[in-house]
Amino acid sequence: MSHDPTAAQLLAAYDEQLREEADFDGALDVARHGPLWLVRLRGGRGFVTYRSLEGAGADEIRALVAAAVAHFAEDGSVREIEWKNRGHDAAPGLEEALVAHGFVAEETESIMIGPLEGLVGDGRVPEGVRVRRATEEADVRAVSAMTDRALGKEADGSRADALVALLARDDGSQLWVAEAEGSPVSAGRLTPVPGTAFVGIWGGATLPEFRHRGIYRALTAARARAALEAGYRYLHSDSTRYSRPILERSGLVAVSTTTPWVWRAGPSRG
Structure with a gap:
C-alpha cells in the first residue's frame, strides 16, 4: 500500500x-x-x-x-x-x-479507513472527563450497561458476558471508557486484526446528554495512540452518522457502507 x-x-x-x-x-x-x-x-x-x-x-x-x-x-x-x-x-x-x-x-x-496518525492529535480531553482503559470485570460490566443505554437498549447481561469473555482472551483487544463524575458516559473497543496493519474501533457509544462535547473524539485519540504504540498503521471502523464526521476530520475515508x-x-x- x-x-x-x-x-x-x-x-x-x-x-x-x-x-x-x-x-x-x-x-x-x-x-x-x-x-x-x-x-x-x-x-x-x-x-x-x-x-x-x-x-x-x-x-x-x-x-x-x-x-x-x-x-x-x-x-x-x-x-x-x-x-x-x-x-x-x-x-x-x-x-x-x-x-x-x-x-x-x-x-x-x-466503512471508514485511514492512517492512525491523523487521530492522535485530535483528542483534547474535555474538562471534568477522564479517559482510561477498563480492565476489571465489574468495570467492564458497568461500561456494557452504559453502552446499552446510549444505544437506546435495555441493559443485557449476555452482551456484558460476551465483552468480559472477549477481553479475557488477552489477544490485544482493549476497552476504553470516558468518565464524568466517576460514571461512564462514553466507551469503545480497540481490536487488532492479527497479521495485518489494521486495528478496528468498535462499539462506540456516548450517552445522549454528553454528545457534542469532544468526548468521543478524545476516546478515539486514546485508542489510536494505543494502536500506534502496538505497531499498527491503519484504522477501520463501521461508523454511525455521529462518529463519521469525527473520523473524516482526522483523515479517514468512507470507502463503502455496511x-x-x-x-x-x-x-x-x-
Whole structure:
C-alpha cells in the first residue's frame, strides 16, 4: 500500500484483509457453507459473513440465506442472527431474500479507513472527563450497561458476558471508557486484526446528554495512540452518522457502507 492510498486501494485492502477471518472475533465456532462463514458467538448470537457473493444469482442467494437460517436453527441457543451486508457487493436479490426470512435492516453505517496518525492529535480531553482503559470485570460490566443505554437498549447481561469473555482472551483487544463524575458516559473497543496493519474501533457509544462535547473524539485519540504504540498503521471502523464526521476530520475515508440485517427469535419461533 502506498504512503497515501486512494479510496480504491483502501477498499481493496478492506476486502482482502478485513473480511472472513477478521470477522470471527470472539467466535465459539465457525462453519462454512459455500461462500458463507457461519459464526456462532456468545450471548446466543449468530453472524454471517463472506468475502464475496460475486457470480451468484438471485436464486442461489435465496438458497444461501435459507441455509444460513437453517444452520443456526439447529442450535437452539441462537436467538439472534446478523447478516452483514456491504454496499459495494454484487448480491442480486439479497435484501429481498433477507426480508423473506424475517431479517430487519438496522442503521446503515459507513466503512471508514485511514492512517492512525491523523487521530492522535485530535483528542483534547474535555474538562471534568477522564479517559482510561477498563480492565476489571465489574468495570467492564458497568461500561456494557452504559453502552446499552446510549444505544437506546435495555441493559443485557449476555452482551456484558460476551465483552468480559472477549477481553479475557488477552489477544490485544482493549476497552476504553470516558468518565464524568466517576460514571461512564462514553466507551469503545480497540481490536487488532492479527497479521495485518489494521486495528478496528468498535462499539462506540456516548450517552445522549454528553454528545457534542469532544468526548468521543478524545476516546478515539486514546485508542489510536494505543494502536500506534502496538505497531499498527491503519484504522477501520463501521461508523454511525455521529462518529463519521469525527473520523473524516482526522483523515479517514468512507470507502463503502455496511448494513446489519438482523433476525431475532420471537415467541412464535420457540
